């Protein structure tokens with residue numbers, strides 16, 4: 334019979350993540366987000382994220398890939414690529430030729446990298462030149478406390494890890510900005526031009542040597558301090574990988590602690606939730622794989638990005654360790670039958686910038702994991718467009734497990750756009766769907782995510798690993 338109630342059932346409505354949760358789930362969500370904040374604080378670079386992932390994997394019974402000659406159902410392994418990219422797998426009970434279930438996310442985030450020859454002195458201040466990495470709004474990186482993270486070699490050839498600016502007593506660094514009193518010209522410029530790339534120099538010192546007469550005394554004093562503290566010299570910088578990231582810790586946001594505010598949540602929020610999901614998988618039917626890649630923010634190129642052969646090689650080796658060997662035909666069959674959730678963040682509808690969104694196809698904070706059939710720019714350029722059949726199967730799995738999900742696009746048509754690793758995975762010849770946690774202030778030093786969405790992403794990946802066939 335047609336009545337109001339029956340008609341309303343016909344409409345698509347998103348669910349509020351909090352209202353469909355049990356009180357127990359709310360508690361799990363809050364505890365999980367406490368762990369998530371620690372994960373963010375301990376992993377501000379792709380290398381640190383890999384280290385943190387290994388620690389969590391070992392605690393949960395995963396073994397380094399090379400320690401296993403053969404793999405059988407229930408085996409849990411991980412495989413690291415150049416300290417920046419990691420793949421975890423739990424071997425399933427089904428024949429691997431039926432395919433594997435993959436969740437892929439990235440652990441690199443927009444930041445300022447030090448130039449290879451960065452150090453200079455100007456007006457008796459020592460500074461470091463940077464080259465930004467990924468899509469940043471440059472003005473957001475001035476006048477905020479910054480930390481230096483990364484790796485380099487001492488003059489004795491010893492590799493050391495650097496992290497300065499995170500402990501209470503550490504100094505921090507910063508990019509200075511012009512005072513408003515003198516910013517008449519700057520303020521009339523376009524936002525994209527107000528701060529120039531070459532102006533993103535980090536202030537690191539201001540006291541010269543007082544016992545030695547030498548030009549650039551402040552710079553030499555800094556070099557001397559670095560030499561005494563870390564055993565490095567100026568040439569150290571030329572091979573170093575040093576990343577400048579916000580120095581503050583992840584925080585709860587809101588009187589109700591409803592959001593997480595932190596640097597690097599794109600895409601560590603999906604890395605954390607997919608990692609947590611696979612750590613809890615026991616013996617799935619299909620082999621479960623979680624891959625955390627580097628270089629997404631600059632196009633997925635390079636030997637640690639999604640376009641690297643690392644993924645293919647790791648999967649081929651897994652097949653070989655299960656079956657005794659892996660030929661091209663077997664490998665192709667496994668890939669063709671596999672499914673991937675490309676888990677990357679999406680834009681959460683922001684009422685402050687409502688004009689950038691098309692409301693009917695936007696993701697809303699607190700309404701669950703965002704599912705994107707396609708990403709891309711303009712006429713879907715550069716997108717992996719998931720098929721109707723695959724998307725329907727995925728949504729059925731999410732519905733069966735009471736996951737709050739919402740369908741969205743990344744903003745208005747022709748408003749800009751973006752891509753993920755989805756297309757590179759899809760190019761291998763498997764089904765891929767883009768999905769992830771909606772983010773406010775994406776790519777800023779302080780990105781914001783809703784805890785209900787973090788929990789629902791975790792629940793979605795778990796449902797996928799356990800129930801997608």
Ligand code: MN
Nearest residue numbers: 599600677678
């Ligand atoms: Mn991303």
Ligand code: MN
Nearest residue numbers: 599600630776
């Ligand atoms: Mn991004």
